[in-house]
Amino acid sequence: MPPSIQDSFPSTPGKVKMERSNYFCRAALRWQSTATARLFIFSALLLTVTVFIWFRVTTHEVGHGYNRGEIFSTSNGGTIQPPAFKSDYLWEKQVRQSCNPTREDGLIVLVTGAAGFVGSHVSLALKKRGDGLVGVDNFNDYYEVSLKRGRQDMLVKHGIFVVDQDINNAALWTTLFDLVQFTHVMHLAAQAGVRYAMQNPASYVNSNIAGLVTLFEACKNANPQPSIVWASSSSVYGLNSKVPFSESDRTDQPASLYAATKKAGEEIAHTYNHIYGLSITGLRFFTVYGPWGRPDMAYFSFTRDILRGKPINIYQGQNNKDLARDFTYIDDIVNGCVASLDTAGRSTGSGGKKKGVAMLRIFNLGNTSPVTVPTLVDILESHLGVKAKRTFIKMPRNGDVPFTHANVSLAQTQLGYKPTTDLDKGLKNFVDWYLTYYDVQKATTTTL
Numbered sequence: 001m002p003p004s005i006q007d008s009f010p011s012t013p014g015k016v017k018m019e020r021s022n023y024f025c026r027a028a029l030r031w032q033s034t035a036t037a038r039l040f041i042f043s044a045l046l047l048t049v050t051v052f053i054w055f056r057v058t059t060h061e062v063g064h065g066y067n068r069g070e071i072f073s074t075s076n077g078g079t080i081q082p083p084a085f086k087s088d089y090l091w092e093k094q095v096r097q098s099c100n101p102t103r104e105d106g107l108i109v110l111v112t113g114a115a116g117f118v119g120s121h122v123s124l125a126l127k128k129r130g131d132g133l134v135g136v137d138n139f140n141d142y143y144e145v146s147l148k149r150g151r152q153d154m155l156v157k158h159g160i161f162v163v164d165q166d167i168n169n170a171a172l173w174t175t176l177f178d179l180v181q182f183t184h185v186m187h188l189a190a191q192a193g194v195r196y197a198m199q200n201p202a203s204y205v206n207s208n209i210a211g212l213v214t215l216f217e218a219c220k221n222a223n224p225q226p227s228i229v230w231a232s233s234s235s236v237y238g239l240n241s242k243v244p245f246s247e248s249d250r251t252d253q254p255a256s257l258y259a260a261t262k263k264a265g266e267e268i269a270h271t272y273n274h275i276y277g278l279s280i281t282g283l284r285f286f287t288v289y290g291p292w293g294r295p296d297m298a299y300f301s302f303t304r305d306i307l308r309g310k311p312i313n314i315y316q317g318q319n320n321k322d323l324a325r326d327f328t329y330i331d332d333i334v335n336g337c338v339a340s341l342d343t344a345g346r347s348t349g350s351g352g353k354k355k356g357v358a359m360l361r362i363f364n365l366g367n368t369s370p371v372t373v374p375t376l377v378d379i380l381e382s383h384l385g386v387k388a389k390r391t392f393i394k395m396p397r398n399g400d401v402p403f404t405h406a407n408v409s410l411a412q413t414q415l416g417y418k419p420t421t422d423l424d425k426g427l428k429n430f431v432d433w434y435l436t437y438y439d440v441q442k443a444t445t446t447t448l
């Protein structure tokens with residue numbers, strides 16, 4: 001075999017070892033023979049240790065730059081530096097104070113999306129009964145930031161501290177979990193909205209998948225591990241036609257990317273439960289509405305447009321069939337969330353290792369009585385005292401589903417969940433809040 005071809009074949013392990021060891025032995029003997037060589041080796045070692053310590057301090061303790069397990073991207077899908085995070089004495093004091101329960105055996109809860117609609121209501125309910133909690137929210141501008149700040153003001157008045165950070169910030173989690181032994185995590189931060197997913201798909205992947213994994217990673221590493229309750233969505237039932245929707249029904253035909261990311265979250269939850277022993281409860285919310293709600297949702301934007309005299313688009317399905325939703329009032333959802341926290345089993349792992357089987361649950365939290373969109377508008381008209389300008393249009397093909405209807409018997413049995421607020425009463429509460437919050441004079445000029 002010509003030498004050139006032989007060189008391209010791998011050498012036998014023994015041959016390589018022999019040659020290398022002889023070479024290194026001879027080299028080492030030469031180096032060791034001088035004091036300069038010893039000094040050189042010592043300096044190189046010192047430099048390596050210094051660089052290693054510097055790297056750990058800058059990326060983990062101080063929190064600038066990338067962190068292990070950190071997944072962060074811009075809305076257009078490119079990667080950017082995650083937000084810098086550095087705790088100081090005052091910040092740590094605020095977190096500790098906020099997390100201090102005022103009742104015996106009170107829970108200590110990390111609430112993500114605390115300045116959001118459901119997050120702010122759940123946070124208040126927990127604080128009012130004496131649990132300790134700290135909120136996290138990135139205050140993004142998906143809808144009016146002033147409303148989120150308004151919710152935050154309400155929380156601050158009740159002694160709840162909200163950290164202004166993104167859930168993809170692994171450095172934040174490292175610091176928070178080092179500082180506080182959370183018994184529970186209530187994960188409500190998400191990119192919500194069904195139709196916006198076609199405009200900004202990356203934001204759904206970033207929050208609902210990457211953010212979820214970043215948080216689960218932190219929970220898995222925590223010692224003790226917290227129990228987790230998180231928000232899935234009724235949209236996972238997608239195009240199912242069997243009603244009412246039960247937890248055991250298929251969820252493999254999502255109609256929107258939003259629904260697909262929530263479904264992915266449920267699968268990711270299964271993995272973290274299976275490998276790391278995290279106790280995880282997923283809640284499928286059904287079109288939640290109420291005071292301090294989300295302006296991107298139909299009941300809210302309809303109210304705004306009706307009061308401004310602007311026409312509203314009412315979508316219709318095949319053969320002009322009205323769309324229907326199992327609209328669920330916020331107080332009922334809060335009860336379901338709190339009951340989920342109270343009944344959550346402990347996570348079994350520690351230091352990232354599973355020690356036994358942990359609880360994995362999924363519940364529907366709905367109202368069990370679907371109402372059509374035109375009926376929703378009828379009710380709004382009656383509470384606003386203003387007639388809507390209705391435009392009926394074919395449901396755009398942007399991820400919507402024709403109807404939702406929850407079977408809540410599982411939640412009833414295991415959580416004691418029982419929705420008590422009907423749409424008329426719930427929308428009355430919403431309209432009262434809306435008129436006060438936006439300082440709107442109730443219209444009296446238009447007769448219905």
Ligand SMILES: O=C(O)[C@H]1O[C@H](OP(=O)(O)OP(=O)(O)OC[C@H]2O[C@@H](n3ccc(=O)[nH]c3=O)[C@H](O)[C@@H]2O)[C@H](O)[C@@H](O)[C@@H]1O
Binds near residue numbers: 194236297402
């Ligand atoms: O329960 C859920 O899983 C989901 O509920 C809502 O999604 P959706 O039910 O579509 O709520 P809205 O956007 O308020 O729409 C309610 C109904 O009004 C209809 N609609 C909406 C907007 C519009 O301009 N016109 C109109 O007729 C929709 O087609 C739908 O039938 C939330 O936006 C999601 O974040 C949540 O996960």
